[in-house]
Amino acid sequence: MTEIKLWETDTPDFDPSFGQPEPTLTPMLLSDGQIHGCMLVFPGGGYTHRAFHEGIHVAEKLNSMGFHAFVVNYRLRPYSMQTVFSDAKRAVRFVRYHAKEYGIPEDKIGVMGFSAGGHLTGLLGTLFDAGDPNASDLIDRVSCRPDAIAPCYAALDHYQRRSPAMMQYVSGKEHPLPADLYAVSPTYRVSPATPPCFLWHTGADETVPAELAIEFGQRCIENGVPTSIHVYPFGRHGIGLGIPEAPGAETWPDLLGKFLHHLGF
Amino acid sequence: MEPVKLWDVTPDFDPSFRQKEPTLTPFLLKDGKIHGCVIVCPGGGYSHKAAHEGAPIAEKLNALGFHAFVLDYRVAPYHFPVPLQDAQRAIRFVRYHAEEYNIPADKIAILGFSAGGYLICNTAVMWDQGNPDADDPIDRVSCRPDAFIPCYAVVSLGLFRHPGTAENLLGEHTLTAARTLSCDTLVNGLTPPAFIWHTAEDQAVPVENSLRLAKALLAWNIPVSLHVFPYGAHGIGLGRETAPLAEDWPELLRDFLVSLGF
Numbered sequence: 001m002t003e004i005k006l007w008e009t010d011t012p013d014f015d016p017s018f019g020q021p022e023p024t025l026t027p028m029l030l031s032d033g034q035i036h037g038c039m040l041v042f043p044g045g046g047y048t049h050r051a052f053h054e055g056i057h058v059a060e061k062l063n064s065m066g067f068h069a070f071v072v073n074y075r076l077r078p079y080s081m082q083t084v085f086s087d088a089k090r091a092v093r094f095v096r097y098h099a100k101e102y103g104i105p106e107d108k109i110g111v112m113g114f115s116a117g118g119h120l121t122g123l124l125g126t127l128f129d130a131g132d133p134n135a136s137d138l139i140d141r142v143s144c145r146p147d148a149i150a151p152c153y154a155a156l157d158h159y160q161r162r163s164p165a166m167m168q169y170v171s172g173k174e175h176p177l178p179a180d181l182y183a184v185s186p187t188y189r190v191s192p193a194t195p196p197c198f199l200w201h202t203g204a205d206e207t208v209p210a211e212l213a214i215e216f217g218q219r220c221i222e223n224g225v226p227t228s229i230h231v232y233p234f235g236r237h238g239i240g241l242g243i244p245e246a247p248g249a250e251t252w253p254d255l256l257g258k259f260l261h262h263l264g265f
Numbered sequence: 266m267e268p269v270k271l272w273d274v275t276p277d278f279d280p281s282f283r284q285k286e287p288t289l290t291p292f293l294l295k296d297g298k299i300h301g302c303v304i305v306c307p308g309g310g311y312s313h314k315a316a317h318e319g320a321p322i323a324e325k326l327n328a329l330g331f332h333a334f335v336l337d338y339r340v341a342p343y344h345f346p347v348p349l350q351d352a353q354r355a356i357r358f359v360r361y362h363a364e365e366y367n368i369p370a371d372k373i374a375i376l377g378f379s380a381g382g383y384l385i386c387n388t389a390v391m392w393d394q395g396n397p398d399a400d401d402p403i404d405r406v407s408c409r410p411d412a413f414i415p416c417y418a419v420v421s422l423g424l425f426r427h428p429g430t431a432e433n434l435l436g437e438h439t440l441t442a443a444r445t446l447s448c449d450t451l452v453n454g455l456t457p458p459a460f461i462w463h464t465a466e467d468q469a470v471p472v473e474n475s476l477r478l479a480k481a482l483l484a485w486n487i488p489v490s491l492h493v494f495p496y497g498a499h500g501i502g503l504g505r506e507t508a509p510l511a512e513d514w515p516e517l518l519r520d521f522l523v524s525l526g527f
Contacts, residue, residue: 196495203482203483203488203489203490204488209483210483211480211483214476214479214480214491217476217493218472218473218476221465221472221493226465226495226496227465227493227495228493228494228495228510229476229491229492229493230491230492230493231479231483231489231490231491231492232490233458233488233489233490233521233524234488234524247520247523247524248490248517248520248521248524251516251517251520255510255513258510258513259495259510262509262510
């Protein structure tokens with residue numbers, strides 16, 4: 001599959017000794033010549049890898065529902081959280097800059113992600129910026145605000161979740177204070193500017209508690225953000241498009257499709 | 266089918282309140298097969314019962330493959346615990362007659378809208394296994410529902426309450442009484458599984474009622490389905506044009522009940 005580099009030359013903070021390729025996008029575009037909204041897909045993997053079943057297969061499902069899609073191949077540890085987040089922001093800017101060429105409306109660019117990819121999705125929905133009008137790189141002049149977000153069994157609150165290694169990674173500190181965790185936990189950064197939000201999770205998730213989806217959803221609703229929350233009872237963490245042990249949860253993609261179509265995607 | 270009285274002699278009945286005796290109206294599938302069932306409790310703030318949250322819901326449940334009953338329970342000026350007694354009796358009644366109705370005795374769910382939603386949450390957190398020494402054989406049967414289905418339901422009678430419902434149920438509303446009877450705080454490890462849905466824009470019963478209930482169930486590892494839809498006012502029943510996206514709830518409910526073996 002074709003991959004397109006997020007930065008054509010000079011990927012910022014690139015360190016070849018980390019043994020990772022430069023960050024890329026894998027476009028999965030419909031070829032009907034029609035205009036469609038799109039979703040950027042951020043696979044999960046705890047920032048140590050990118051889970052295969054949360055990437056291309058999800059993009060294919062999005063295509064089948066009538067959306068363009070891009071899988072984002074963002075950098076991983078030991079790159080810092082800030083570097084990884086900059087890959088995420090760059091991905092949105094890149095797609096918006098090339099939107100017309102792709103047959104995508106500039107205001108129908110959504111973002112979705114699973115687990116750690118869900119954390120990136122939440123960060124994009126709350127810590128976006130409007131671009132830098134003075135940037136020499138034209139792509140950096142473009143807004144990175146998504147037009148919809150879909151965090152899937154997402155780690156949206158590291159202050160509450162309290163996984164020690166992850167708290168250190170996302171804050172960049174060995175002994176993070178509460179404020180350091182609030183700053184990188186999307187739940188505490190929701191505002192009226194947060195884009196429409198579709199959340200789903202499984203109640204039996206042992207890795208990321210479903211309460212995080214409910215609370216992020218509550219913050220969105222309190223801020224007047226159109227919000228869908230879907231918690232299914234059964235299924236472990238990481239079921240992607242669904243597994244037999246999670247009966248019922250396989251309906252989430254269709255619900256997401258209806259949500260996005262209703263927003264004009 | 267015709268309504269059936271819950272009791273031959275209704276306890277605590279007061280004719281001066283000008284309400285009928287509580288009844289169940291069966292909506293049974295006629296295929297001769299065994300199906301789980303859902304007892305439907307319409308809303309109405311404990312002052313009346315909303316027609317669109319009764320028979321049409323039972324008919325939809327039939328279409329999804331379940332037997333159903335509509336419960337006509339007593340409302341104000343009857344106060345707590347009379348409506349609860351009606352609902353508990355309804356569950357016992359159906360369970361007692363389960364074989365005759367082609368219903369497994371352990372596949373009896375209860376569903377309610379708004380104030381009817383509070384009522385069914387009550388049955389999920391306040392139940393007993395029956396009294397083996399009761400004269401009335403129906404009273405020897407458990408009144409624990411096997412699943413409960415709050416639909417844009419009142420859960421709390423204190424914070425996030427719907428004032429009309431709380432006052433009509435309690436008579437005199439005090440925070441002390443409200444705290445004792447807020448269903449999210451009464452959840453425990455024996456509470457049955459739940460399918461909860463609500464619209465985020467609900468202006469009458471805040472969505473926080475459903476969010477708090479869902480978190481209480483998660484805290485006890487009770488299987489819970491929660492579906493919050495972005496649009497729609499309070500009281501949409503089966504979902505209407507004004508509540509796009511919410512019309513999916515009955516099919517999601519079907520999946521949930523099927524996953525529990527209904």
